[in-house]
Amino acid sequence: MTPANPSSFKDPDGSIIYKDGSLFRLISQTYKGHYNTLITSGLYKELSEAHMLINHEEVDPINFNTEYKNIYKVLKPQLIPFISYPYEWSFMQLKAAALLTLDIQLKALEKNMWLKDANCSNIQFIGVDPIFIDTSSFENYSENSPWPAYGQFCRHFLGPLLLFAYKKPELSNLSIAYSDGIPLNIVSYSLPSRTKLNFFIFLHIHYHATLEMKFNRDVSFRKKKLMLSKSRLIALITHLKSGIQKLDIKIDKSEWSDYYKTFSYSNENYSQKQKAVLSFIESAHPNILLDMGCNEGEFSLLCSQKVKYIIATDSDAVVVNNLAKKLSHLKIKNILPLAVNMAHPTPGIGLFNKEHTSFIERASFDAILALALIHHLAIGHNIPFELIAEQFAAWAPQLLIEFVPKEDSQVQKLLITKKDIYSLYTQEHFLRSFNFFYRIKEQYPLDNSGRILFWMETHA
């Protein structure tokens, strides 16, 4: 029997399995009533047509019945081009995911259903558009009950968003440490004291955290029936929604923002670089491209019409947020911006470290762009060329990489505060290391800068 995927083991109502190279969601008999309401109420149709909920087709369960017991339906959902996680999303993406969850909750309540959980893993991104992927999260509404997933929503969405907005965008990484969202007492403790004067934050975080501390372990109180009318529940969700809509991050400048506007590329060099990138893309024809160290996505945008899907990563959460805003404004649908540090890629977390897989496990691309990046990895993070080459070669067969010589002002900037122990940082050693995994197909020198772009292909 193919075991349920570790990403879905918590909810037996709709386990995910991979079978014969395809992904399926097994709807259990115990979830039958809820699933039927989702379909017959028109909620599934409404949400999937609005691209809020993932599309699926029902497939014949006959091939599954011998292996799995208690199956009511087998769903084959639409596939997501690249799986990503909340601690890789920018503020704008997390905010969009939070608002989608609340919009779905409001629409579900109209049909007398609601979301039984508000885990941020229920959301994935196609480009910068969030989509709800957990079809078995819908449940029949329980009359006059508070929302069971409200605490989870605050831990998974509201807490991290407030830490982004009031502290630092890098704090999104904190979510990695907590598999069920950042505990509210930690959010409350970390936020500036002035947020206690904000009615919205006071109620949903500070006061909420205090009540959690006081009552969550109070067994006698647990047995009491707490009532909340539907109209009050809707008012609560609407309040959450309008508070989140107003949130924004004040920082849009970082060390790396506006890199291509402020950095000393001559116009000629910049245009040579663009031509080299386009020539590489037109010749290598990648379907899925990783633009590593993408900054604000200048080259991802350049390639967007020629490549099916681009994963644009940068370690700087501020530039990734700026890129996400830009993509949303330009309505470009095939670039997924993610905050990932290549020197410290996202680890696998949760059960068996597989509930959320590591970036390395997910990394499989047709080609990689690594522009103005090598010196950050080799000098900024002390990673030897041969290890960088090995990693890149494992991820994609095609590579366009820019070699930045030691004399370059950007490399010298890195060496101001570091002892120069990088005697092997030479073009000769760079090529020797990469030649072990790749052969060079083309070179594109950027005149007078000493920089060269190399198109490389892994040895067959």
Add this chain to the structure above:
Amino acid sequence: MKDLITLYIDPGTGSLLVQVIVGGIVAGSLFFKKTLGSFLNIFKRKSDKS
């Protein structure tokens, strides 16, 4: 209310309680705003007529 033991996640007693309180406050303030709005509209209409 649904038996909490059967729920797939632990909703947390504090989180349930805060909803009851916040839901009441928010719904109450919405009601107040609506009532105040319609009350002010009566005066607005009267002053528009005059």
